Each structure stands twice: as structure tokens, then as C-alpha cells.
Amino acid sequence: MTKRQRLIITISASLALAFGIVPAASAMHIMEGYLPPMHCIAWGALCVPFFVAGMFSIRKTLDKNRKLITVLAMAGAFIFIISSLKIPSVTGSCSHMTGTGLGALLFGPSSMSVLGIIVLIFQAILLAHGGITTLGANTFSMAIAGPFAAYGIYRICQLLRVNRKVSVFLAAFIGDIFTYCVTSFQLAMAFPSEVGGTWASALKFLAVFAPTQLPLAVVEGILTVVVVIGLESFAAPELRSLGFIKAAAAGFSAENSDDACCTAIAEGEESEAEYE
Amino acid sequence: MSKNAKLVILLLIIAAIIAAAPLLMLKGATFGGSDDAGSQMVNQIEGNDYTPWFTPVLENIIGGEVPGEVESLMFCLQTGLGCSVLFFFIGRFYERKKQENARAEAMKREEEK
Numbered sequence: 001m002t003k004r005q006r007l008i009i010t011i012s013a014s015l016a017l018a019f020g021i022v023p024a025a026s027a028m029h030i031m032e033g034y035l036p037p038m039h040c041i042a043w044g045a046l047c048v049p050f051f052v053a054g055m056f057s058i059r060k061t062l063d064k065n066r067k068l069i070t071v072l073a074m075a076g077a078f079i080f081i082i083s084s085l086k087i088p089s090v091t092g093s094c095s096h097m098t099g100t101g102l103g104a105l106l107f108g109p110s111s112m113s114v115l116g117i118i119v120l121i122f123q124a125i126l127l128a129h130g131g132i133t134t135l136g137a138n139t140f141s142m143a144i145a146g147p148f149a150a151y152g153i154y155r156i157c158q159l160l161r162v163n164r165k166v167s168v169f170l171a172a173f174i175g176d177i178f179t180y181c182v183t184s185f186q187l188a189m190a191f192p193s194e195v196g197g198t199w200a201s202a203l204k205f206l207a208v209f210a211p212t213q214l215p216l217a218v219v220e221g222i223l224t225v226v227v228v229i230g231l232e233s234f235a236a237p238e239l240r241s242l243g244f245i246k247a248a249a250a251g252f253s254a255e256n257s258d259d260a261c262c263t264a265i266a267e268g269e270e271s272e273a274e275y276e
Numbered sequence: 277m278s279k280n281a282k283l284v285i286l287l288l289i290i291a292a293i294i295a296a297a298p299l300l301m302l303k304g305a306t307f308g309g310s311d312d313a314g315s316q317m318v319n320q321i322e323g324n325d326y327t328p329w330f331t332p333v334l335e336n337i338i339g340g341e342v343p344g345e346v347e348s349l350m351f352c353l354q355t356g357l358g359c360s361v362l363f364f365f366i367g368r369f370y371e372r373k374k375q376e377n378a379r380a381e382a383m384k385r386e387e388e389k
Contacts, residue, residue, distance in 0.1 A: 031315055033328025070365045080358030084351050088298045119354075127350045128332035128342050165283075191321045201321055208317050215294050222291045227362075229280050234369035 030138055030183060032124070032131025035190045043186065044136025047113065050144045054110040061107060065241045071231070075103030076115040078227060082220060083119055083142075089212040097220040098179050101172030102227055104147030105154050106242055116143020141182035150175030165225050172224035176217035180209040 035043070061068055082099025089095055100112045117139050123129040130138050150171040157167030188201035231239055239245045318326050334342055342350075 031328065032332045033330035034315065034318065034326070037329075070368070074362050074365050077358040077361035080354055081362065082358075084354035084358065086351070087295045088302075090298050090302070092298070092302050122354060125333050127347060127354075128334050131330065131332055133330045187318065191318050191326075193321050204321065205317055215298075219291045219294050222287045226284050226287055229284055230366055231369075233280060234366060234373050238369075 030130070030134040030187060032128065033133055034131075035134050035137055035186070037133075039186070039190050040133050040136055042136075043134075043140050047117075047136050047139045047144060050110055050113045051117065051139075054113040057108050057111045058114060061111070061242070065238075068238055068241060071106060071235060071238045071242070072103075072111075072115075074227075074231075075106055076118065078102050078224075079115055079119050080122075082223065083123070087216055087219060089215050091212045093212055095209075095212045095216055097216050097223075098142050098146050098176050099220065099224075100143055100147045100179075101150040101168075101175040101220065102224045104150045104175065105168060105171060105228075106239070106244055109144075109147040109151040112147035113139060113143045116147075137186045138183075141179050141186060145182040146175040146179035149178035165229070168228050169221040169225050173217045173221035176220045177210070177213060180213045181206065184209055 058072065062072070079099040079102075082097045084096070086094045086096045100116055103112045103115055117135070120130055120135055120138050120142065124131050124135055124138075153174045154167050154171040157170060162170075184205035185198075185202050187205045188198045191201055192198045193200040193204065232245065236245060315326070332342075
């Protein structure tokens with residue numbers, strides 16, 4: 001890793017630590033000031049180990065193959081794009097997607113906590129969207145719970161030998177939905193109903209978020225699949241290095257007749273890498 | 277067109293339909309943010325208007341709500357930043373693969389000679 005990369009990680013880490021622990025956090029899009037200070041601190045503290053694990057995970061990946069920083073940047077950019085698109089939904093209100101599924105599948109779920117925090121800080125400070133006080137809670141739902149759900153679903157699909165595109169779709173879809181389930185629960189813990197307590201509240205919040213989010217989760221699944229198809233066609237060596245495509249599965253991108261020579265090129269690429 | 281290209285186009289069309297359908301079907305809906313819907317639910321559960329105990333940083337600095345146009349500018353900035361990075365690298369990968377294909381072809385021709 002270059003010095004600059006290390007610096008960036010350190011800065012984002014100290015930001016996260018400062019914001020996650022100082023009682024000034026309310027985050028996915030739980031609005032600023034909507035969680036009691038104790039909850040903010042607790043969620044923030046809960047995020048720290050994931051964040052640290054994520055930094056180690058990213059460092060390990062980049063140490064293995066420094067070129068993967070391009071794909072990492074793309075995964076981060078995908079979150080930027082996806083989480084900035086507010087899309088109208090069937091319930092007559094707008095919501096936006098998370099975009100963390102893609103990176104979770106490529107780089108492992110913990111690394112998403114690092115990328116997710118960057119986006120959440122951007123939105124909290126410049127957009128008054130989410131918030132600094134809720135940053136911990138929002139990070140937990142969008143950048144930790146969602147990615148882990150997506151990754152889990154993807155692994156299960158792999159075990160069941162589901163088609164890769166279908167698995168990617170399901171993973172991104174469920175990761176998105178799960179993010180909002182966690183958000184509902186976080187709000188419910190802060191605002192338990194008089195009758196029925198936390199669970200009754202959770203259901204109420206879920207009733208607000210879920211119908212809005214369902215079609216958007218489908219869109220997120222679709223967009224994630226599109227980007228994965230693009231990466232498979234043009235960045236096969238990187239994906240192989242990440243272990244996302246197995247070396248033997250190069251036949252996947254060679255399915256297309258026009259890609260028939262892809263395998264040969266891939267082999268050439270590998271021997272080139274050995275030269276370096 | 278390759279199978280993947282067709283699939284990508286089909287998927288993008290489906291995504292666009294899902295996103296556009298509510299706008300066309302639900303005439304007169306306000307399409308507010310679902311985050312706001314969440315805070316309305318908070319008010320309902322609490323039984324009174326909940327006052328957030330912390331205001332967003334930017335609102336503190338400029339001393340009021342962020343104007344709608346400025347907010348959309350910021351959202352555009354976010355999308356733009358994301359798109360530029362994503363498609364810059366996709367473009368690079370695309371060129372790289374094209375060159376590799378050309379190189380492989382040249383090598384093949386060389387062998388045939």
C-alpha cells in the first residue's frame with residue numbers, strides 16, 4: 001500500500017472513531033437527532049470492530065494484488081451512485097437503495113463498513129441526509145448488516161449451485177431489504193410502543209419502509225447484476241484474483257462465442273503477472 | 277449482439293419500468309422521502325411531535341434548512357462522482373481487453389505463418 005492509501009484509511013478511521021463514539025450520531029437514514037444519545041453511542045461502538053476488521057480485510061486484499069484498488073474504487077463508486085438515486089415507489093413516497101451488495105460479494109462483507117461510512121459521512125454532512133449523531137446506527141444497518149446478509153445469501157446460493165447471476169440478484173435484493181429491517185428495529189428500540197413495546201414498533205416501522213423498499217430492492221438487484229456482468233466481461237483477471245470467479249470457471253465468460261479466446265488471454269494474463 | 281449485452285439491455289429496461297411505473301400510475305402522490313415517513317411514524321408512536329435533539333451539521337452552519345435546489349445539487353454531485361469513477365475504470369478495462377484481443381489475434385496469425 002502506498003503512503004497515501006494508508007493516510008486515507010487512517011483519516012477515515014479516525015473520523016469514524018470520533019463520530020462513532022462521540023455522542024453526536026444518527027445515521028441509514030435514521031434522521032439526525034432521532035436516536036437517544038445512548039443508542040448513538042452503542043451503535044457506534046458496535047460498528048468499530050467491523051470497521052477495523054474491514055480495514056484489515058481491505059489491506060490484505062490489496063497487499064495480495066495492488067491492482068485491485070481499481071475494483072475497490074468501483075465498488076465504492078457504485079455505492080455513491082446507487083445511494084444517491086431517490087426512486088419513486090408504489091407507496092407514493094421515494095426512497096433510495098444501498099448499493100453495498102456488490103462490494104460485499106467482491107471484497108467480503110466487512111470491507112463494506114469502510115466504504116459505507118465514507119458515503120454516509122458525505123450524506124450526513126453535505127446533504128443533511130441521515131446524520132452525524134445517527135452515523136453509528138446507519139453504518140450498522142447499511143454498511144454492516146446489509147452486506148453480511150447479502151454475502152450470506154450469496155454463499156448459500158453458491159452451495160446450492162444456483163446460477164451466478166441469480167445469486168447476485170438475490171444477494172443484493174435481500175441485502176437491501178435487510179438493511180431496512182434493521183433500520184426499523186433500530187428505530188423501534190428507540191421508540192417502543194406503549195402497547196406491545198419494541199416489537200410492535202418494529203412492525204409499524206417495517207410497514208412504512210418495506211412496501212416502499214421492495215420494488216427498489218428489485219432495482220438494486222438488477223443494477224448489481226448489470227455491473228457484475230460488465231466486470232465479468234472486462235475485468236475477469238481482477239475477479240479471478242478476488243476469488244469471485246474460479247480459475248476453472250473462466251468458461252463462464254467464455255460462454256459467448258465472441259469470448260472464445262478469453263480463456264487463452266486469461267492464461268496469458270496470469271503468466272504476465274508471474275513475470276512481475 | 278452477445279447474449280450478455282441483450283440481457284443487460286433487458287434488465288435495464290425492467291429497472292426503468294419499475295422506477296417509472298409508480299410515477300405514472302399514482303397521479304398526485306407527493307413522493308416524499310420514506311425517511312420522512314419514518315419520522316411521521318415516530319410522532320404517531322410518541323403521541324406528540326418529536327423534537328430531534330441534534331440538527332444536521334450543514335443546517336447549523338447555514339442557519340436553516342438546506343434549500344431544495346442545493347440539496348439536489350449535492351445529490352447530483354454524489355451521483356456524478358460515483359459515475360465518473362465507475363465508468364472511468366470500466367472504460368480502462370474495456371480498452372485493455374480490446375488490446376489483449378488484438379494481441380492474441382496477432383500471436384495466432386504469427387503462429388499460422
